[in-house]
Amino acid sequence: MGAFAExxxxxxxxxxxxxxxxxxxRFEVLVGAVLTQNAAWRNVEQAITRLxxxxxxxxxxxxxxPVARVAECIRPSGYYNIKTQRLRAAxxxxxxxxxxxxxxxxxxxxxxxxxxxxxxLGPESVDDVLxxxxxxxxxxxxxxxxxxxSRIGVVDPRAAYDTLQxxxxxxxxxxxxxxxEYHALIVQLGKSFCRxxxxxxxxxxxxxxxxxxxxxxxxxx
DNA sequence: TACCAGGAGAAAA
DNA sequence: TTTTCTCATGGT
Numbered sequence: 001m002g003a004f005a006e007x008x009x010x011x012x013x014x015x016x017x018x019x020x021x022x023x024x025x026r027f028e029v030l031v032g033a034v035l036t037q038n039a040a041w042r043n044v045e046q047a048i049t050r051l052x053x054x055x056x057x058x059x060x061x062x063x064x065x066p067v068a069r070v071a072e073c074i075r076p077s078g079y080y081n082i083k084t085q086r087l088r089a090a091x092x093x094x095x096x097x098x099x100x101x102x103x104x105x106x107x108x109x110x111x112x113x114x115x116x117x118x119x120x121l122g123p124e125s126v127d128d129v130l131x132x133x134x135x136x137x138x139x140x141x142x143x144x145x146x147x148x149x150s151r152i153g154v155v156d157p158r159a160a161y162d163t164l165q166x167x168x169x170x171x172x173x174x175x176x177x178x179x180x181e182y183h184a185l186i187v188q189l190g191k192s193f194c195r196x197x198x199x200x201x202x203x204x205x206x207x208x209x210x211x212x213x214x215x216x217x218x219x220x221x
Numbered sequence: 222t223a224c225c226a227g228g229a230g231a232a233a234a
Numbered sequence: 235t236t237t238t239c240t241c242a243t244g245g246t
Contacts, residue, residue, distance in 0.1 A: 037228040043244060044227090078226090078243040086229080122229045142227050187227055196225075 002171035003154045007206060008178070011185040014205030018184035021132035026100050027059065029133035033125040034086050035077040046076035059091035059099075086120025093118040108136045123161045131183070137176040139168040140183045144190030151194065151210045 001009075022041075023029045028048065035044040050073040051057045056065055071084040093115065097103050103111055108130065115126040123141070130136040141164045150157035155164055172178060193204035208214065 033227090036226085038226065038241085039228090039243075040226040040245070042226090046244090076243060079228090079241045080243080082229085082241050120229065124228065128227080140227085144227070183227085190227085 003152075004149075004168050004171040007152070007209070008172070008182050008185070010205055010209075011189060012181065015185055015188055017181060018188055020180055020184035021128070023132070026103075026129075026133040027094065028057075030090055030094060030129050031057075031087065033128040034083055034090055034120065035074060036128075037083070037086075037125065038079070039077045043076045043078065047074040050074070050076070059094045062087060062091045063095075082120075089119045090121060093121075104134060108138065111136070112138065123165075127165075131176060131179055135176045135180075137169075137174045137179055139165050139172070139179050141165050141168070142183070142187070144186050144194065145183070147196065148186060148190055148194045148206075148210075152206065153211065 021029055021032065023032055031048060031051070032044055035047050048057070051062075051070075054065075054069065054073050056062055056070060056073060062070055067084055067088075070087065071080045074080050074083055074087065077083060094103075097106070097111075097114055106114070111134070112126055112130055115121050115129060116123065121129075127138045127140045130138045131140055141161050145164065145168075146155070146157045149155040149164075155167060159167075168182075172182070189204070189206065193206075194210070204210065
């Protein structure tokens with residue numbers, strides 16, 4: 001078993017199943033993937049609620065609405081002007097690709113390339129949609145993944161997205177359910193224990209593997 | 222007050 | 235090709 005598989009066992013044992021993504025539909029995963037770009041999920045939830053309350057939570061409704069109205073709805077998630085453009089581009093792609101049924105019928109690589117061609121959808125957002133929306137076995141690399149695994153010393157934090165993704169996928173079974181759970185566990189670990197600048201390792205389940213954790217353990221002893 | 226949060230694209234070097 | 239800048243609100 002490689003380092004990535006070992007850490008999954010540690011995290012799953014310590015934190016338990018996370019039951020991600022917190023969305024009720026595939027379209028909501030797409031919207032969430034755009035709105036969560038460099039934003040706290042709490043603020044994304046506010047933005048999604050405001051879209052629902054405004055009866056704008058559908059691709060056709062978002063495209064038909066005045067840009068300023070959509071922007072006002074998603075204001076809590078930050079970068080609202082940029083994200084309005086990105087959300088509109090994502091809705092256009094959603095419809096152009098045949099909606100939920102059309103996209104579900106596409107091979108993973110073709111769907112990934114089609115989504116990457118959409119303005120405002122980068123690799124992380126696209127892989128969120130593929131993994132959490134369409135149950136495709138692609139590993140999501142985010143800021144938490146880079147921070148945690150570079151502190152442990154098994155990845156280069158400056159490595160390209162695709163390079164890191166290949167490292168994870170080469171060490172793990174091709175299993176969308178496990179990729180789903182693993183990424184959710186990484187985010188939970190990052191939020192709770194693996195902060196930037198001022199790590200507070202506390203009862204971190206990977207304390208002994210992490211450079212910051214070892215330093216903290218040495219201070220305690 | 223300053224930093225951070227489930228990034229991405231454009232511009233500059 | 236790589237690095238830096240810009241977009242912006244809300245919580246701690």
